Amino acid sequence: KLAGGNAPALNRYENESSPPLIHPDLPELVVKRHASINLTCSGTRAVSWVPPLSDNAVVKREDHRTAVLMIKDASAANTEALVCEYDDWQGAEEDKQAEIYIFVPDPEIPFAPENVSGETDLLTDIPCRVTNPDWHVVLRSVHSRTEVPAPYFNKIGFLGTFPEGSYVCETTVNGKTRSSAIYTVKADRGKDASTSWPVWMTWKSSAECQTPGPM
Template structure:
């Protein structure tokens, strides 16, 4: 059996000259074919990715051992490469961006580029997606935009940003990212109310960098 045209195309991506014009494969296909999906708490969900070359998933908590997530390759008769990601007993920590990408297009130095789907797992007891302490230390140069990453598990949640004096700070909010804007140096908290219950994040601390940055200049409260 001869090599497929896609095999020659992928090989061409590693060559120079005219081949480089044709080495861009179409993005992998993800099913369900949706931009975002809300999944019921403690339910299971499956994401299927297929492409013309070997594909992999990037997903929340990937660096943590999570027995609720299984990733496996599947064979079919279409000639495509298929990878399936399955989550059982979904919880708030599974809220986030799931990206399917071609293995040969990624390196340690580049960001993952592929086909995305964003999953929400609303939890009435966990309003904000759990985050690591390091995510609460934010550095920015003067006048640069900063993202305060208080993401919600429910896309319908209404979130307020408070400063250290508990005064409301008006800024653009995206439930997939958090608050985005130009903020003064200081502490900020995110707050939301779900079914009459108030939730607040621990403080996010923004450090404004002026001149040459040296981590030793700062003493962290954590």
């Protein structure tokens, strides 16, 4: 009886230690413009969707262990990672959260609008994120128009150590070259310039790319 009685207790412990679950259980989801999105997060204790959430999103609670995130009229601005986490968690950090990434492809807005402006702490990140995961992206120097080699991740942007200057991301949609905001990189003179590269951003409409003039 002792051995048989311990098994359910062990199972309960394992369940209570598991991270929240998001339905649909996918790492990413591609959604059409103007569609509605329903994402259900559930866990072994109280869960919440991590703010900030978009203006077209509302959360409905079925009970304290289940939170449904509903997004109406999806747009390119909804291209982002959505995170659900336990409200009060004392266990391992990797078991606290669950995440799903949403893409909302829009040929007119190929790069997701950013929620930050001015100086950022993204030391090695030029965060031009495409709204369609299938689009190929290149990074160019605004001044020379040459392509800058750097690894690209469609949920993050370009990663690397970039010299001072202005950069723009480009992708081709329906035969037209589209550009992101212009990202201006300036070294932080108060720190080691070889390791610290804050990024300043100036906005540019995502329209057919025109070759910038000399800077």
